[in-house]
Amino acid sequence: MRVCCLASGSKGNCTYVESDNCKILIDIGISTKEVERRLQSIGVNASEIDAILLTHEHSDHIGGLKTFINKYQRPIYAHISGMKAITQKQDVPPKLQISFLDNSFTVKDMTVTPFRLSHDSVCCVGYSITAQGKKMSIMTDTGMVPNEAIDVMSGSDIIIIESNHNKKMLLDNPNYSMFLKKRILSVRGHLSNEECALTILRILQKAYTAQFVLAHLSENNNNPVLAFNEVTSKLREYGVQEGEDIYIDIALQHTVGNIFTIEDRI
Template sequence: MRFCSIASGSSGNCIYVGSECAHVLVDIGISGKKMEQGLNSLDLTGRDIDGILITHEHSDHIKGLGVIARKYGIPIYATGGTVDAMLRCGSLGKIPEGIFREIREDQAFEIKDLRINPFTIPHDAAQPVGYRLECGESSVGIATDLGKYNDYIIENLQNLDAILLEANHDIRMLQVGKYPYYLKQRILGDRGHLSNENAGRLLCRLLHDNMKAVFLGHLSRENNYEELAYETVCSEVTLGDNPYKSKDFKIQVAKRDFVSEAVTI
């Protein structure tokens, strides 16, 4: 398997996961042009993509979806609630007939040799999901836009080879920042976003000897910065109730505007 963040942040998200014969994108919250450039850096084009997995309908996850759907006719996999919400918002433009494939939480499906399991996430969207993708013995997970984590989410993210995990904000930066009160409450709430501290605590529950790569993603442009997210998560891991130190693992921040280093598993 190959795993790579094409873009990750509050302004736009797009993740690539592939095997020898299957290539999928998780979300297209960036322009079609930027997505194509990201794929080109992996020696791929939009024509190589076998499916697009959508986590939820917010614009930073679907901004470029309409353009790509019309250009390539790639099947779009999303929950029924997410499909309805995307169609209602009207920002996608005209979508080709029959392009949506409705999926359900906790019901695995396959795209060629990739086995994909969607799991429910607590976020203020219609019917949002995270994804666990497996090929043979290899597995990766994508978990962003989490207001909180629980045993169910931990269970879905166990024994991964690599993960992209949300580290959205620094709590103090958010609290003293310029956002209006209601927005601060939304982000801090149980259906908002994971703070750096909580990302580190969740990661402590997921680490194991064979974890090969950790990407910290979906950073807020206003309420976080790369070094702070990295240092906070690493500190939680090193000081946390687990047998590891942060330096035992390859932890890196997924870039907002650049393709991150691809991980081969």
């Protein structure tokens, strides 16, 4: 399995996941041109993409959908409760719309398990994907982390997890209204760096995951160095050492992230 965050943040999210027989995107919040360019940079042609899984209807997750579908005619997958809100914003032919319920489903050789998140959208989900005994999970855009999400992600080889903001930076930001601050901080908003670290600890308590990728960093209320330092120092308080016990990488907005190749388990 290969995993790569092509873009991450409030200006657009897109993650690439590849198994032996399947290549998918999770969300498409950047332009088709940008998706093509970024995929090319990791040796993938956009025409090879088999399907797009969507998390929710916010434009930083679906902004590039319509143009991509018009060009490549690939099926989109979304939770039955969220499909309408997505296709109202980004027109997709009905024959390419595949709705799922809360249960697992398959996309070629991938088994996909969605899990519900807590966000100010009609419906927001995270995903765990298994193929050839390997497992990746992605969870962004959530104000709190339901136990069920922890359960589903448990045992992943790699987890992409939201680390949206530093609470103080957000509260001190003069360009954000109190309304917006409250929205982001609410249980239907976004995870702070500290909440991200505490969630990683909850995940580790249940089962071991070696690699985490901090994602959906705010460009105004966070930065990669701060997110890394805040998360790793919080983990250290609880005896988890980055670089020894687990590894943490950062997904960026304007640069294609590292490619993680999850080797076969023996």
